[in-house]
Each structure stands twice: as structure tokens, then as C-alpha cells.
Amino acid sequence: MAGEKDAAAQNATNGTGGNLEHLVPYEDLRDWIAETERLGELRHVTGANWQEEIGMAAEIVSHDDGAPAVLFGEVPGCLAGSRVLVNIFGGKRKNMTLGFPTDLGKVALSNAFAGIYHGNEKLIAPRTVDDGPIFENVMQGDDVDLEIFPTPHWHEKDGGRYIGTGCYHITRDPETDSINLGSYRVMLKDKKTVAHNVLPGRHANLHLKKYLARGERMPVAIVVGGDPLTFIMGGCDIPEGVSEYDVAGGLRGKPIDVVSAKVTGLPIPANAEIVIEGYVNMDRMEPEGPFGDWTGTYTEKGRVNPIIDVAAVYYRNDPILLGFAPQRLPDEYSRYRAIVRSPFLKKDLEAAGVPGVTATWCHEVGGSRMLLAVAIEQRYVGHARQAGHVASMCRTGVDANRWVIVTDSDVDVTNLDELIYAALTRADPAEDFDLIRGGKAQKSDPRLPPWEREVGNLVNSRMIIDACIPFHWRDDFPEINQPSADTLKRAREKFGYLLD
Numbered sequence: 344m345a346g347e348k349d350a351a352a353q354n355a356t357n358g359t360g361g362n363l364e365h366l367v368p369y370e371d372l373r374d375w376i377a378e379t380e381r382l383g384e385l386r387h388v389t390g391a392n393w394q395e396e397i398g399m400a401a402e403i404v405s406h407d408d409g410a411p412a413v414l415f416g417e418v419p420g421c422l423a424g425s426r427v428l429v430n431i432f433g434g435k436r437k438n439m440t441l442g443f444p445t446d447l448g449k450v451a452l453s454n455a456f457a458g459i460y461h462g463n464e465k466l467i468a469p470r471t472v473d474d475g476p477i478f479e480n481v482m483q484g485d486d487v488d489l490e491i492f493p494t495p496h497w498h499e500k501d502g503g504r505y506i507g508t509g510c511y512h513i514t515r516d517p518e519t520d521s522i523n524l525g526s527y528r529v530m531l532k533d534k535k536t537v538a539h540n541v542l543p544g545r546h547a548n549l550h551l552k553k554y555l556a557r558g559e560r561m562p563v564a565i566v567v568g569g570d571p572l573t574f575i576m577g578g579c580d581i582p583e584g585v586s587e588y589d590v591a592g593g594l595r596g597k598p599i600d601v602v603s604a605k606v607t608g609l610p611i612p613a614n615a616e617i618v619i620e621g622y623v624n625m626d627r628m629e630p631e632g633p634f635g636d637w638t639g640t641y642t643e644k645g646r647v648n649p650i651i652d653v654a655a656v657y658y659r660n661d662p663i664l665l666g667f668a669p670q671r672l673p674d675e676y677s678r679y680r681a682i683v684r685s686p687f688l689k690k691d692l693e694a695a696g697v698p699g700v701t702a703t704w705c706h707e708v709g710g711s712r713m714l715l716a717v718a719i720e721q722r723y724v725g726h727a728r729q730a731g732h733v734a735s736m737c738r739t740g741v742d743a744n745r746w747v748i749v750t751d752s753d754v755d756v757t758n759l760d761e762l763i764y765a766a767l768t769r770a771d772p773a774e775d776f777d778l779i780r781g782g783k784a785q786k787s788d789p790r791l792p793p794w795e796r797e798v799g800n801l802v803n804s805r806m807i808i809d810a811c812i813p814f815h816w817r818d819d820f821p822e823i824n825q826p827s828a829d830t831l832k833r834a835r836e837k838f839g840y841l842l843d
């Protein structure tokens with residue numbers, strides 16, 4: 344296997360034009376766990392219950408980038424050998440997950456990922472094989488029992504147990520046959536039933552409409568424990584018609600092995616941990632949720648969504664459920680979104696003709712949407728406003744943005760202290776704050792009045808903060824009281840030991 348992995352190594356161009364080795368060092372979740380163990384970032388917990396303890400522990404570790412991944416085993420009352428894994432996206436393992444050297448900081452990692460994601464447009468289709476570990480255990484028809492798995496009740500006020508958090512749906516376009524992978528939450532209803540939450544516009548929803556127009560039920564397979572890279576692709580905004588399988592294969596430099604699910608024939612990863620297969624039942628709309636949202640709130644009291652009639656469940660021996668439940672921000676989910684989305688904000692600004700953009704960051708505390716930061720080398724009066732308004736309304740910014748802060752290139756926009764200090768000292772609210780009304784909100788926006796949400800009037804306002812030194816009197820702007828780079832270097836050399 345090592346040879347195959349070496350063969351998959353590829354050069355990746357990072358955002359600064361340098362070359363970095365890109366190698367995804369795992370095939371499946373078990374390889375990933377072994378790599379994380381090697382990095383010293385995995386903790387094992389036995390005996391924690393699904394009713395509240397796994398959720399409690401997940402909450403604590405998910406806010407801290409330095410906290411380990413945790414593998415829970417021996418969950419009382421559940422299938423012997425079954426496990427739950429949480430907090431995959433933190434520490435050095437997030438670099439490993441995306442296939443990059445573990446010494447890259449988050450900005451370099453983010454740029455490196457954007458480099459391969461965009462720069463390497465190689466798509467590699469999956470390879471169909473006859474068999475795989477996913478078929479080690481098969482439950483079909485009356486034998487289906489989803490309650491054997493250690494599905495946690497993640498948050499105190501959730502409306503149920505969520506088996507699908509670190510998961511993705513596999514659906515087929517009935518007209519083109521193209522396969523889509525998309526991450527949508529899945530709630531356990533009973534032994535044989537789950538409910539899911541696929542929002543309008545999602546590719547699985549587009550597929551569903553086509554099946555309904557033909558008078559057919561939509562087949563679906565849901566991977567609730569799979570390799571992290573493919574799961575991450577399921578949450579990325581990949582154009583309709585391009586299969587996330589092919590993108591993940593391209594990033595690995597080799598095809599993903601799939602087997603045909605026994606009832607629907609959908610291609611499922613041969614080495615997945617647990618796969619649920621069935622049909623979306625539009626005649627059974629049932630309560631789904633509430634579930635803690637990506638905004639860190641219980642914005643909605645729950646939804647009414649279609650259930651899925653489960654026809655079969657496949658799982659490996661000692662299966663592992665992958666958990667990725669959102670928490671109050673910042674959390675694991677927002678860490679991952681900040682890293683994969685921030686470079687796209689820069690690309691969008693450049694594509695719109697905004698010059699001199701030196702850095703962008705879609706902040707974790709805003710779930711990578713609500714707070715966007717942009718650094719520029721100012722070139723003309725109005726440049727900062729241009730950058731701010733475009734950032735708020737471009738493809739990456741348009742959904743659910745709340746504040747954009749544009750500042751000068753001397754500010755590290757990834758550092759909240761530096762960013763807010765710049766806004767406090769360089770922006771005068773009456774002069775430098777612009778409001779935009781009628782922006783595109785999401786239903787999950789906690790500040791959206793319930794009556795507007797009810798009627799679908801999903802609009803918000805945004806604030807653009809021009810935190811750049813005023814261009815036309817920049818030479819008179821007070822200097823910051825900080826040592827020169829040379830003095831700072833000498834101070835560190837002489838007195839750095841004081842910080843040890």
C-alpha cells in the first residue's frame with residue numbers, strides 16, 4: 344500500500360507559487376486513524392454513552408484547534424466493537440487530512456489546498472470493484488436495525504439522534520447518470536428509518552425533482568463513516584454534473600474503489616465504514632430536528648422533511664461512525680470552512696477586478712460567512728470600499744455575510760486582535776461604515792425575524808468597515824507604536840527567553 348501511496352504523490356502549487364509535496368497518506372478512515380495516532384493526536388475513550396457523554400466530550404474538543412481527535416469505543420448498549428470518531432479537523436492532522444506537510448500554518452495550508460483544488464483540475468473517475476470490506480456485514484429488509492450503531496445525541500436540545508453529521512449522500516442524476524456526493528444531516532427516526540435535510544438548490548434536491556417528474560422514487564446511499572477527504576469534498580461547492588468522487592480521485596492521484604450497492608446499484612466506497620441505502624419517501628414528511636446549526640444556534644424549531652425508507656445497511660467489522668456536529672462558534676466545522684473557503688474570496692475579488700488584494704480570511708468565529716476580512720495595498724481613494732462591497736456580494740461572500748472588514752496589508756487579517764485593533768483605530772463609524780440592505784440571508788440566520796423566515800423573505804443587512812488608513816491623508820496618519828522589524832528581531836534574540 345505504501346508504494347501505491349507514493350505513486351499518488353503529486354506536486355502542488357501553493358498560493359505563493361512555491362511547490363509543495365501533496366500526498367494523501369490514507370485510503371480509508373482506519374488509515375487516517377493510524378496516521379493521526381502517529382502524529383500523537385488521537386485519544387481513546389471507552390464506556391462513554393451515546394445519550395449525552397459523547398456529545399459533551401465532542402463539544403469540549405471541537406472549539407480548540409489544539410485538542411485531539413477522539414475515538415469512542417465500548418459505547419454501552421451498542422454493537423460490540425462499534426466506535427465513534429470526533430474532531431478530525433484540528434492540529435497537525437488537518438494538514439495530513441488534506442495531504443500537506445504538517446508544519447504549514449493555517450494560511451499556508453489554506454493556500455496550498457486552494458492551489459491543488461483549482462490548479463490541479465485532474466478528475467479521476469472511481470473504479471468499480473466486485474467486493475470490499477463494506478460488505479463484511481449486510482442487513483437487508485426486515486433485518487435492518489440502525490439502532491445497533493452508537494449514534495450520539497449530540498447536543499442537549501437536539502430533536503433526536505443524528506447518525507449523519509460527518510456524512511455524505513450519494514445520488515444519481517436520472518437523466519445524465521452523473522453521480523453526486525453531498526453532505527446533508529441525517530436524523531435517526533427508528534430502526535429502519537432516517538430523515539434528512541436537503542436544502543433547495545442542493546444537487547441531491549435537483550436530482551430528487553427529476554425523479555419526481557418521472558414518477559419515480561429517488562434512490563440514495565448515505566456514507567456515515569468514510570474517509571475524511573471524500574467527506575470534505577461532499578461539503579464543497581463543486582459544480583453540478585462534476586462528481587465529487589472524480590475530484591477526490593484527482594486529489595489523491597488515483598481512483599476511489601467503489602462497489603455497487605445491492606439494492607439500488609449506487610456506487611459506494613468499497614472501504615467505507617457504514618453505508619445506509621434506501622429511497623426517499625416523499626409521502627412521509629415528518630419532523631426533523633431541531634439540530635444545532637452552523638451558526639452555533641438553534642435557529643429553527645425543527646423542520647418537516649421527507650424520510651428515507653432504508654432498504655439495506657452495510658458495515659465493516661468494528662464499524663466507525665464519523666461525527667462532525669456543529670457547535671457554538673468557533674468550532675471544528677468553522678475551522679474547516681475557513682481553510683477551504685478563504686482563498687476563494689481572494690480569487691473572487693481578483694476576478695471582479697479589485698487590485699492589490701494581499702490576503703483574505705473567512706473568519707472561524709463567523710462560521711466562515713458572517714465575518715470576512717480583506718487586506719489590500721491601497722492604490723486609490725475608494726479602493727477599500729470597492730474591495731469591501733465586492734467581498735460582501737461576490738460568490739464566496741453573498742450567502743449570510745454580516746460584516747466585511749477591509750484593512751491595510753500590514754495587518755494580519757487572520758488575527759482577530761489585529762483586525763479589530765485596525766478597525767478601532769483606522770475607521771470612524773460615521774465616515775467609514777457602509778450599510779447594505781437586502782442581502783441574501785440564510786434560513787439559519789438567528790437574527791432573521793421568525794415571521795420573515797416563515798414567508799421566505801430571507802434578507803439581511805451587512806456592514807462594510809473601511810479600516811484602511813484614509814488614503815488622501817495617509818502620510819499624516821499617526822504611526823503605530825511598535826518597534827521596527829530590526830528592533831523586534833534584536834529584542835527577541837536578547838529577551839526571547841522571558842517567554843519560554
Ligand SMILES: Cc1cc2nc3c(=O)[nH]c(=O)nc-3n(C[C@H](O)[C@H](O)[C@H](O)COP(=O)(O)O)c2cc1C
Nearest residue numbers: 524525526527528540541542545546547578579580
Ligand atoms: C458537516 C456538514 C453538514 C451540512 N449539512 C447540510 C444540511 O443538513 N443540509 C444542506 O442542504 N446542506 C448541508 N451542508 C452544506 C452542503 O454539504 C454543501 O452546500 C455542499 O456543497 C452540498 O453539495 P451539493 O452542492 O453537491 O449539493 C453541510 C455541509 C457540511 C460540511
